[in-house]
Amino acid sequence: MRICVSDLMDECCPENVALGAEDKAMARRINDAVMAKIDAEQPKPRRAAKKPLRTLLLVAVLATLMGSAAYAVSGWFMNLRKTETGEAGYWRELDEQGKILNEHRVSFPDAGMVLTFEGPEERKNQPEFRCFYLPSEANFGYTDEEGWTIYISDQGEGPDIPYIVGAGNVRAGNHKRIINGEVTLIKEEDWGDWHVTELTSDYTNCTMHWTYERANYVLLFNSEEGWLVTVSGTDDLDTLEHIARELEIRDSGEPAFSGEDSAVESIGIIDPGRG
Numbered sequence: 001m002r003i004c005v006s007d008l009m010d011e012c013c014p015e016n017v018a019l020g021a022e023d024k025a026m027a028r029r030i031n032d033a034v035m036a037k038i039d040a041e042q043p044k045p046r047r048a049a050k051k052p053l054r055t056l057l058l059v060a061v062l063a064t065l066m067g068s069a070a071y072a073v074s075g076w077f078m079n080l081r082k083t084e085t086g087e088a089g090y091w092r093e094l095d096e097q098g099k100i101l102n103e104h105r106v107s108f109p110d111a112g113m114v115l116t117f118e119g120p121e122e123r124k125n126q127p128e129f130r131c132f133y134l135p136s137e138a139n140f141g142y143t144d145e146e147g148w149t150i151y152i153s154d155q156g157e158g159p160d161i162p163y164i165v166g167a168g169n170v171r172a173g174n175h176k177r178i179i180n181g182e183v184t185l186i187k188e189e190d191w192g193d194w195h196v197t198e199l200t201s202d203y204t205n206c207t208m209h210w211t212y213e214r215a216n217y218v219l220l221f222n223s224e225e226g227w228l229v230t231v232s233g234t235d236d237l238d239t240l241e242h243i244a245r246e247l248e249i250r251d252s253g254e255p256a257f258s259g260e261d262s263a264v265e266s267i268g269i270i271d272p273g274r275g
Contacts, residue, residue, distance in 0.1 A: 076119030076170055076226040078219075080197065082183060087111035089176050089267030106267050110206040112183035113199070115270070117170040119226055123256040126150065127167045127227040133246035135239050136162055150252070156234075159211040161272040163233035163243060169256040170221075170228050174265040179217065181206055181271075186237060194220045194229075196244070198237055201271075215272050218244045225251070232272045 086109040093102040130147035131138075134154070141152035153164035181201035188197050199217040203210040216237045220229040231244045 075223040076117055076172065077223065078170070078195070078197075078221045078228070079116045079118065080185075081114045081116070083111055083114055087114050087176065087178055087267070089174075090265050091263060091267065092265040093262045094264055101262070108178045108180060108267075108269065110180040110203075110208050111178045112181045112201060113179040115177040115179070117172050117175070117226075119170070119172040119223075121172060123169040123171070124225050124227075124251070126169060126252045126254045126256050127222075127225065127229065127249055128252035129165070129167050129229060129247045129249045131165065131243065131247060133242055134163070135235060135243070148250075148252070154233075155274050160234040161212065161215075161274065162235045163231065163240060164272050165229070165231050165243060165247070167227065167229045167249065170226050171266070175263075176267040178267065178269045179271060180208070180210075180269060181215070191220070191245075193224060194222055196220055198241065200237065210271075212272075216240055217270075220244060220247075220249075222249075230270055232270070234272070 086107065088105060088107040090103060090105055092100065095101045128148045128150050130143065130149065131152065134152075136154045138152045138154055140155045141149055143149040143152065150168065151164075151166045154162040156162050179199065179201055181203040182205065183199055183201045186198040186200055188195070190196065197217075197219040199219070201215050201217070202213070203215070204213050212234045215232060215234055218231040218237070218240045220231070221227070227249070229244075229247065229249060231240045231247075233240060
């Protein structure tokens, strides 16, 4: 846009101008005339249409952020991080005065994925489950008279470990859980209140010897309760998923397992193993 200064002067100034003191009234008239011409040439309808859209988008973003913040305070989050360089960490316990009671470094050179959790330090009650489908008879673990348990498995007789099902509370902060091998994410989806992650891991290139070459995982994570139920083993993913879908999971009424409560930092594996 071009505005001729001569046009503005014709409208605002007399022909004979004598230089003298600053004329604030004249400056104001010139400014008003310039702004009037600029405003007249702007596409007002288009500009007016954009303003409500920007406002609505901003409101939506703020609402999303506020909703996420509220969720972060009340629940837990599970983070999965792939690694090709291994993983190391510490097992560190403190006494009642906060002094180091026990500390040692642990290294997992074959680590393929690291699980960490965010959320409240105080954990809820321990979960328990019962199985309504198992592909083979369990030979390790225990159940009560109604079939409720926190751990059950078929340890197999050869190199394979068909399935292991375990349930527990997650720990936020400096607590890592490792899956070894070359880990591949197969899928993620939600089953009601549970976020389900399916993984497979190839152990053939591991430096550590494993009795099996591959293991599969179905991880069921409840972000409201801070519960993690793991269905893992050398059975195929379809079979492990079938086990997972036929689980009934509930609050056991018992406090979270306290075996690691003295550890302010920990690292360990969740790969299938005998014992």
